[in-house]
Amino acid sequence: MSYTRIDMQVTTKLQEIRNTWIDRVSRRLARGEQVRTSLDDQLNYFYDMLIQVLVTGDPAWLHAVLDKWADDRTQTEIRKYDSSIAPILEKMFNVTYETIKEELNETDSLNLIGALLPIYSSLISYIVMKEAELHIEHEALELENARIKMENLDKSKSDFISVAAHELKTPLTLIQGYASMLRDKISDDKNDSSGLLYLNGMEKGISRLHEIINDLIDVSLIDNDILEFNIQPFRVKQLLEYSRNELIRVVQERSQSFEVLDFNGSEEITYGDPERLCQAIRNILTNAIKFTPDGGRITIGGRKLPGYVEITISDTGIGIDEADHVQIFEKFGRLGNTQLHSSSKTKFKGGGPGLGLPITKGLIEAHGGTIWVESEGYDEINLPGSTFHILLPILKEPPDYKFAKLWGSTIEVDIQSNNQK
Ligand code: ADP
Numbered sequence: 001m002s003y004t005r006i007d008m009q010v011t012t013k014l015q016e017i018r019n020t021w022i023d024r025v026s027r028r029l030a031r032g033e034q035v036r037t038s039l040d041d042q043l044n045y046f047y048d049m050l051i052q053v054l055v056t057g058d059p060a061w062l063h064a065v066l067d068k069w070a071d072d073r074t075q076t077e078i079r080k081y082d083s084s085i086a087p088i089l090e091k092m093f094n095v096t097y098e099t100i101k102e103e104l105n106e107t108d109s110l111n112l113i114g115a116l117l118p119i120y121s122s123l124i125s126y127i128v129m130k131e132a133e134l135h136i137e138h139e140a141l142e143l144e145n146a147r148i149k150m151e152n153l154d155k156s157k158s159d160f161i162s163v164a165a166h167e168l169k170t171p172l173t174l175i176q177g178y179a180s181m182l183r184d185k186i187s188d189d190k191n192d193s194s195g196l197l198y199l200n201g202m203e204k205g206i207s208r209l210h211e212i213i214n215d216l217i218d219v220s221l222i223d224n225d226i227l228e229f230n231i232q233p234f235r236v237k238q239l240l241e242y243s244r245n246e247l248i249r250v251v252q253e254r255s256q257s258f259e260v261l262d263f264n265g266s267e268e269i270t271y272g273d274p275e276r277l278c279q280a281i282r283n284i285l286t287n288a289i290k291f292t293p294d295g296g297r298i299t300i301g302g303r304k305l306p307g308y309v310e311i312t313i314s315d316t317g318i319g320i321d322e323a324d325h326v327q328i329f330e331k332f333g334r335l336g337n338t339q340l341h342s343s344s345k346t347k348f349k350g351g352g353p354g355l356g357l358p359i360t361k362g363l364i365e366a367h368g369g370t371i372w373v374e375s376e377g378y379d380e381i382n383l384p385g386s387t388f389h390i391l392l393p394i395l396k397e398p399p400d401y402k403f404a405k406l407w408g409s410t411i412e413v414d415i416q417s418n419n420q421k
Pocket of ligand 1: 283287288291315317318319320328352353354355356357358386
C-alpha cells in the first residue's frame, strides 16, 4: 500500500511538533531516565521515517523500523503473545493526536491527522501480521525442539532395551546350562521325583524369559532398522499351515476351533523370510487364542488383490475398542491395567509385555506389507471378535539380491526345517 504524497505544509507542521511529541511518547513508554535516552534515539529515527513516508508515499521506510523492533523482542516476549508492538503504536498515535490538537490550529490539525491516520492504521495491520508470523515461527521452532527431544528419548529407550536385553541374555544362558546339567544329574536319580518337578518349572520360566529377551532384541532391531532377512520363495498356504500346526495343541487345550480356509491367493508363491513371517502370524494367533474364551473360533482366510495377497486372522473374542486400534501396534501398547499382569502366553486374557504386535507390524512392514485390525469394539459379554488383516506383496523375484539366499532348483521351501535351525 502506498499513500498519496503530501504537500510541504503538512510535513512542516509535523516537524513543528517533533520535540513535544518525542518528549511525550518517551515519557509515556519508558519510566527510567536511562531507558528514555535510548528510546529517544529510536523515536527520533521513527519520526524521520514517518516524514519519509509522508514525503514519498512509500510505507516501506517504516516497515524496516517495525521489523527491527519486532525482531529485537526476546523469545519470552514472543511466547507471551499479548506483549505486542501494536499497543505501543496505538499509544504513539494517541500522543500524536493529543499533541497535534494542542499545538496546531484546527485546519492544520485536521490536515495532519487526515494524513497520519491511514499510515498508523496500516502500520498496525503490518505489525500484527509480522508478529503473528514471528509467533508461528517460534511455535514451529518449539515443536521441532520437542520432536528432537522425543526422538532422542526414543533413541535412549531403544538403546536401553538393546543393552538390557543383551546383558540379560548372558546370565540366562548360564542358568540354562546349569539347569540342563542338573537335569542330567536328577534323571540318573530315580528316587528324586520332586527334583524333576522343580526343574520343569525352572525350565519353563527360563524359556519364557528367553522369549521376552528375544522380543526385546527384535524391538530394538526393528527400531534401528537393522533386521536382516533370510529371503526365500515360499507358498502362502504353507506359511499359514505351518503357523496352524505350531499352535494347534494350545488351541485344543482351550477347546477352541481353528480353521485355515482355502482362498484365492493361498497358492501364490512370493519372496520373504518365512521364519520371520511365521513369527508375525504366530503373534497374532497367540493373541487370538488369548483373547477368545474357551470354545471360541479362530479362522485364517484371505483373498488375492492386484499385486498383493491379503491374509485375515479372525477370532470370536472380546474385541478391541476402536480408539485402541492404532495403540496396540505401539511398543508396550498392551491395553488395560498393567497391575493385573499375568504372564501366561495362552490363558484367557493372559497379559504379555505388549511387544508382540509392534514386532509383527515391524516384520510385515519390512516385507513391504501393511497390517491393521478391525473390530466392532471391546465387549466381554457379546464377544464381537477381532480381525487382523495382513497385506503382503506378491514378488516375482527376491526384493534385494544382496540378502537373497542361494536356493536349489525346487521352489518349495521346508519352513519347518528353517525354523529348527
Ligand atoms: P501382549 O499380548 O504382550 O499384551 P501385544 O502387542 O501382542 O501384547 O498386544 C497388545 C494388546 O492388544 C493386548 O494386550 C490386547 O489388549 C490387545 N489385543 C491384541 N490382539 C487382540 C485380540 N485378538 N483380541 C482382543 N485384544 C487383542
